[in-house]
Amino acid sequence: MKTLFDKIWDEHVIVSKDEKDLLYIDLHLIHEVTSPQAFEGLRLKNRKLRRPDRTFATMDHNTPTIKEHRSNIGDELSVEQLDSLERNCKQYGIELYDMDSEYNGIVHMVGPEMGLSIPGKTIVCGDSHTATHGAMGAIAFGIGTSEVEEVFATQCLWQKRPKTMGIKITGKLSDNVSAKDVILHLIKKYSTSFGTGYALEFYGDTIENMEVEDRLTLCNMAIEAGAKFGIIKPDEKTIDYIKNRKYTPKGADFEKYLEYVNTLFTDSEELYDEIKEVDVTNLKPQVSFGTNPSMTVSIDEKFPEITSEELKKAYDYMDLKPNMTVEDVPIEVVFIGSCTNGRMQDMRIAAEILKGKKVHKNIKCIVVPGSMPVKKQCEAEGLDKIFLDAGCEFRMPGCSYCLAMNEDKIEEKVHCASTSNRNFEGRQGHLSRTHLMSPYMAAKCAVAGRVEIE
Numbered sequence: 500m501k502t503l504f505d506k507i508w509d510e511h512v513i514v515s516k517d518e519k520d521l522l523y524i525d526l527h528l529i530h531e532v533t534s535p536q537a538f539e540g541l542r543l544k545n546r547k548l549r550r551p552d553r554t555f556a557t558m559d560h561n562t563p564t565i566k567e568h569r570s571n572i573g574d575e576l577s578v579e580q581l582d583s584l585e586r587n588c589k590q591y592g593i594e595l596y597d598m599d600s601e602y603n604g605i606v607h608m609v610g611p612e613m614g615l616s617i618p619g620k621t622i623v624c625g626d627s628h629t630a631t632h633g634a635m636g637a638i639a640f641g642i643g644t645s646e647v648e649e650v651f652a653t654q655c656l657w658q659k660r661p662k663t664m665g666i667k668i669t670g671k672l673s674d675n676v677s678a679k680d681v682i683l684h685l686i687k688k689y690s691t692s693f694g695t696g697y698a699l700e701f702y703g704d705t706i707e708n709m710e711v712e713d714r715l716t717l718c719n720m721a722i723e724a725g726a727k728f729g730i731i732k733p734d735e736k737t738i739d740y741i742k743n744r745k746y747t748p749k750g751a752d753f754e755k756y757l758e759y760v761n762t763l764f765t766d767s768e769e770l771y772d773e774i775k776e777v778d779v780t781n782l783k784p785q786v787s788f789g790t791n792p793s794m795t796v797s798i799d800e801k802f803p804e805i806t807s808e809e810l811k812k813a814y815d816y817m818d819l820k821p822n823m824t825v826e827d828v829p830i831e832v833v834f835i836g837s838c839t840n841g842r843m844q845d846m847r848i849a850a851e852i853l854k855g856k857k858v859h860k861n862i863k864c865i866v867v868p869g870s871m872p873v874k875k876q877c878e879a880e881g882l883d884k885i886f887l888d889a890g891c892e893f894r895m896p897g898c899s900y901c902l903a904m905n906e907d908k909i910e911e912k913v914h915c916a917s918t919s920n921r922n923f924e925g926r927q928g929h930l931s932r933t934h935l936m937s938p939y940m941a942a943k944c945a946v947a948g949r950v951e952i953e
């Protein structure tokens with residue numbers, strides 16, 4: 500009798516010592532920001548890279564979203580990090596999805612798209628949103644640069660087993676409500692730290708009814724709840740999703756692999772160290788008003804009274820007040836993209852709203868597909884045209900706008916309706932003001948010129 504998480508964990512333990520386990524790592528994803536020092540460490544210690552064939556690289560954080568050749572990136576550190584990733588991948592024989600690659604994209608898009616992030620695997624990346632991949636039914640977690648070096652050298656990592664928390668989500672979501680609203684609601688209800696020390700397993704009929712892309716959105720923000728891990732049991736939808744992707748096992752290997760995948764579920768709810776239950780039947784769209792994701796309201800709620808210094812500081816920074824509603828926020832920019840909501844389904848939802856409409860005159864609307872495959876698919880379905888006709892910008896994939904890299908910054912004091920995952924002070928630019936929400940709400944906002952209270 501084991502939880503889903505413990506089944507995968509136990510399958511990967513090589514040896515245990517002092518409450519820690521040495522885990523075998525099946526997949527190591529890397530990007531330009533957190534890998535240069537780790538490669539340098541290898542060289543200095545004269546260590547080899549153990550499994551270049553299980554290491555995959557993408558350029559994402561420093562790549563501008565404008566159509567600009569690499570040689571035109573202004574920021575020197577960005578250029579240096581991109582150059583060193585390219586050099587290192589060449590030297591160590593690692594597959595790299597560079598800016599010219601048809602597979603390029605944000606690392607948390609690339610893993611599932613390539614059939615690399617698949618059920619039952621252990622997946623690491625020097626990036627805090629690695630829990631995203633747990634939605635495929637895997638153990639996936641963010642690691643630091645020194646750990647990146649350890650995995651390079653040994654393909655293993657010492658880890659303390661986390662406790663498990665079952666997050667049971669039940670009820671049918673309303674049409675305008677999605678996984679983004681569910682995770683924002685959870686963080687509002689239980690704080691930005693309720694998951695600390697836990698692996699969060701999301702389950703229940705709401706999760707079963709969710710598409711894989713929604714599940715990825717949900718697990719993406721586990722770290723915003725303090726948890727390094729989010730995980731969801733693989734099912735038919737997961738198997739359909741991974742089938743025939745580039746690195747998914749094929750033929751008889753796939754059939755054999757499915758036998759293992761079919762064992763991946765939690766044997767009994769009683770095995771969780773803790774359970775939280777949430778009924779989302781009447782859940783309304785959620786929008787953040789403050790400077791962390793827990794400072795969030797339902798669209799039909801007023802902003803809360805000031806009950807802490809932190810909240811007061813957030814109101815001051817955002818230039819908002821208690822008792823206002825999301826409708827009162829003077830939004831000027833709408834950003835649809837990021838590893839949270841830069842997938843095909845997000846693009847389709849936004850396009851459906853923007854189709855035949857015009858972006859409001861006070862709004863600049865930026866659409867950034869999370870990866871080249873998503874961009875291409877948008878073009879194949881004519882979504883790019885819908886966005887452009889509506890007056891949006893339709894850009895190249897990358898992280899840039901989510902964390903204010905390159906020219907992709909929200910100006911001082913400007914309110915941005917954003918489908919990303921972080922809204923702390925300055926996240927999208929010096930003194931910028933981020934409001935987290937779903938692609939549905941963001942696209943509606945682009946048309947209406949403000950967040951709509953339906």
Ligand SMILES: CC(C)[C@H](C(=O)O)[C@@H](O)C(=O)O
Nearest residue numbers: 532533560625626627628902
């Ligand atoms: C740059 C990277 C290390 C960082 C992270 O780990 O999350 C980034 O992706 C972010 O979202 O802030």
Ligand code: SF4
Nearest residue numbers: 628837838898901902
């Ligand atoms: S899109 Fe944003 S949150 Fe996601 S990996 Fe990039 S910078 Fe981090």
